[in-house]
Amino acid sequence: MKKKKKFFENFMICGLCGWCMECFWTGLASIRKHTDKKLACHTSIWMFPIYGMAACLTPICKKLKTHNALLRGGVYTIFIYFAEYTSGVLLKKFGACPWDYSKAKLNYKGVIRFDYAPVWCLAGLFFEKLLNHR
Numbered sequence: 001m002k003k004k005k006k007f008f009e010n011f012m013i014c015g016l017c018g019w020c021m022e023c024f025w026t027g028l029a030s031i032r033k034h035t036d037k038k039l040a041c042h043t044s045i046w047m048f049p050i051y052g053m054a055a056c057l058t059p060i061c062k063k064l065k066t067h068n069a070l071l072r073g074g075v076y077t078i079f080i081y082f083a084e085y086t087s088g089v090l091l092k093k094f095g096a097c098p099w100d101y102s103k104a105k106l107n108y109k110g111v112i113r114f115d116y117a118p119v120w121c122l123a124g125l126f127f128e129k130l131l132n133h134r
Contacts (some may be wrong), residue, residue, distance in 0.1 A: 054080075
């Protein structure tokens with residue numbers, strides 16, 4: 001029972017932190033695009049459980065803890081791409097996918113962007129720190 005509670009807590013923390021990171025990221029995009037001086041962000045309720053699933057990285061974090069940051073971040077990036085692709089394809093089937101990367105040069109089926117690899121690497125390392133300090 002304790003493992004379920006710990007997973008739930010990690011899920012909630014990862015979901016909330018992911019949401020905050022997304023708000024920061026989309027708000028900063030307003031600067032680059034010169035579209036909104038208020039730096040308003042945008043996200044979706046769907047993103048909470050998607051980011052929350054980073055809690056599933058806990059056993060992987062434990063196994064990778066002795067490896068260098070680039071390897072760990074690379075592994076997390078692969079898992080994040082898998083989650084982004086799977087959730088994106090599923091949500092697209094219901095017309096509910098909150099992102100569309102189809103206009104980006106390095107996209108795959110409009111649901112993942114390969115140029116985001118460094119961002120996902122850093123996000124993975126952030127989630128690792130979050131999960132290892134709990």
